[in-house]
Amino acid sequence: MPACPPRDQLDVLLPVDTPTDLMTRLRAAPDGETRALALVAVARHTRETSLGNAQGLGEAALSEALRCGSPRAAVEALIGLSFVSASLGQQERALDAIGRAQTMLEEHRLTDQLSGVLNTRALTRLTSGDVTGARQDLQDALDLARQARNPADQGNALVNLAWLACSSGDPKDALHHLNLLEELVHTVADEALSEELCTYMHENRAHAYSLLAREAQELGRSDAQRQAVQQGLMVLRAARLALQVTPSLTSELLCAAHESTLLRLDGDLRGAERAARRAAQLNAVIKQQLYIEPQLCLAELLQSRGEFDAALAQYGAALDIARRQHRHLDIQRLLSAIGALHERQGRLREALDVTREALQAANTAVERVNSAAARHLQLDRELRQARADASSWQDRLRQAEVQARQDPLTGLLNRRGLEEGLLGLQFPADGARLSDWSLLTVVFVDVDHFKHVNDRHSHAVGDQVLRVVGQLLAGQVRAGDLLGRYGGEEFVLVTPVRTRGRAHGLAEACRRAVEGHDWSDLLPDMRLTASVGYAVTTPDRLPQALRIADDHLYRAKNAGRNRVSPAAP
Template identity: 30%
Template structure:
């Protein structure tokens, strides 16, 4: 006969049960978390166990949608951890993780980033690798929402590496799914599908049906974006079938929403309407309102297609009201955009204008906040590094190592100078002073996504100096460098303030032209091409003549990779057609 569990063992068991139930039955999870905490308080459990129960309840409150109660639990843990030095660093990190998620759900991304960064420092100090991996994932999630895709990929890959090092297949599954969703957000649907397939294989290994349903839904979405509707329908129906089998209504509603969007695209409006109504009803019943605004906008779009304008307007207004209640500026912007387009399509421009203004104001605010938060995140990383160095120097000062301290301080000063130089070099080409390819990798996906949200076209031109090898061979590499500098200056002079010029590699330059289609872009490119051709190159050498060829593409339905590939293809056409011309 097994001995009965002690009270402390019972608390630990209840907390483990809560973790297993969170995603499937959040109300039951909260009930068990309440029991664990009440028992811990009743027996005056050790502080560590009491705080674990409090963190457990905070997580359950969050899953049930009570962010205020969750905030209070996590804040209480932080207050008690602050007086304990580094002894409770792992619990301190867990509470900061939970608080960061609360802030993220409230769309307070600055506070979320701050919590995740602080938590990461404590997790690393305590050696809590699993918490560290989850915090890295949290940082990736926030940067993904902000559109800072380079940072998001970096954090996700760090978390994925850590999960594999720790042989944590569940964390690995989450990272693969998040990477897939990030690439879907970036418009690279083929790469997204690659990660989704890996995640599905991993979900079978760990037997995680909950996350598997999400992956199948996201796979359906990517396939829909690629126009592969038959495969998308297969994935979407499978996701819904598995959600039904699990009995989890919270998981079933998003699958209905994905299917509704797919049916709308293929013109099966009755099926779409049936699915979205059912999804909205589930969201309201289970209290999961985060996805409700998007679902209402989809319902409004379907009503508009049927000519039921009053119903469409009511759905769009309900979506706007929900976003204003939740305080999510991204969703609020989308709701204003939907209303503006609805009124514009009916010729009610007076009603459309305030929503257009609100939409553009929110978009500008989001872009400003994105830049500020990315810079703040990088500054926090820098400050943490400085703090670690200062702590080490202080330790040395307290010993008999003054000479070594002085040497380290000198090295630190040199390193500061070097870091400033490196930060500039990280995004700037030293020869031409143009932005470099690394800057492009961060800038282009963000600018392209912004253009797509604004329903604008972005043009991109890839330029290559004709016969540049012969210039280097016949007139010297110094002359070749001077040619590159002058051509870069011509690009700056003859492009517009909104355009961005990048040294793509060697003698290749890239010109990104926001709010520009290929016809307008050709005019800019022709102006630059003529300026290069007519420049007085003979000042360098009587026989020197410089021309360039350019390939042009625009952003309609293209991801960053396809945009660059098409520009490269057009450049090849220009070269084959005799050089010194623009091909589009």
């Protein structure tokens, strides 16, 4: 884990709109717990406009907490890092961070922070599709907050329960939790907290009423549809007043999207388009492709106008965002909408393909939930075993952070470490730059006929071969490049390049490094080679480049192995 950067180096992570009180608090904070908690507060504000910067500030807060030996500040930093990681689609990292926070709560008896930990774990679980686990976490968090008479945690739990209900398509349950939230707000003495909770309450209510209006439309209940629309628009007027007191770009964006949906359901397509364009503008200001609401409300508007191809393009853009963040519920919702649109146009083959994709996505989500649960149990065992050792809690936490990203066989990044590094390239901190280069190359390297190595020489020799291949590929990279073992005998390298020719040269160098190595000591009766596929892309199209590079890898294998695909430009 990197050390906390000096104060002057933190400036590149701080957004220009950081509130004066937060800046003053950070600048005045002496080193130690006070500074760590100040960094947590700034990171929480920063995540609205830059998740990359928020992650950097969170890691700085955690480093400072470890340095000064403050478990309380470390838990707060881990809670924030878990939230950011989940928003970036790094579910494993999010669950690991929250798992470590839970272990520290138990070890240091910080029971007052448990509600906050459960709140954040619920968001991570919901993102990955574990609705049942998320609901239980939030209910437990709410019960704990009530017992502790903590209005902030209680309010957050109610807001999140309403959000979960809306995400699950249950607007009536959402309104129930929001009514409880309104009762709580009237008792909160902290004016700033009360105003913040009011903003969340109004935005979620508008969302719930838009869902009710949509349901009524589907059932042909025009009176109920009209009533829900009017109630939703009235709530939005209250939301706009609340946003003047407590500005929030995220809440403003979501309110604009809800307004577009409500106006469309009211028959005001022109007003709906204005609101949809406003949501898209705010999304551009935030500079983070995290929210699908602008694309979704615009897609529904275009569909209402009969512009089906344009609607499909907007659905597709939203689907790319949801896939990148592994948001199972949103993926299913979008695939259902796309399938229904294809069916409406008589494109039955396309509709069937989307249905199959939805089923595959559902199976993948179940696997991710099960994998996350298994990883959580494994992490708990590792931390408990480490706790039995003589090392300090700081050393245990640092070691766990390293092990979570490292392939134990080769010492390179593991698949999770690679995925986090790739997301870092897509969502860089505002101060981070890939030199002056605008292109990235993704290189997939797969050892040819590796099964023969294991069959002829044993798995132990196969493991040693993979270690050597990792070392050979490491000799082709520069500091800052991403290199990892993607799984089995497959390796991935991601690096900035100036030209497409350089990308092919790098891929060829990787191939030659494996072919040209003297394998006689390990494999006296075998000649080892590798197939290589690569793609060149801009940072914003990394997911597509990964698929293209993987496809080229299989082309290289199908063409006879020990070659690079595509050929030299």
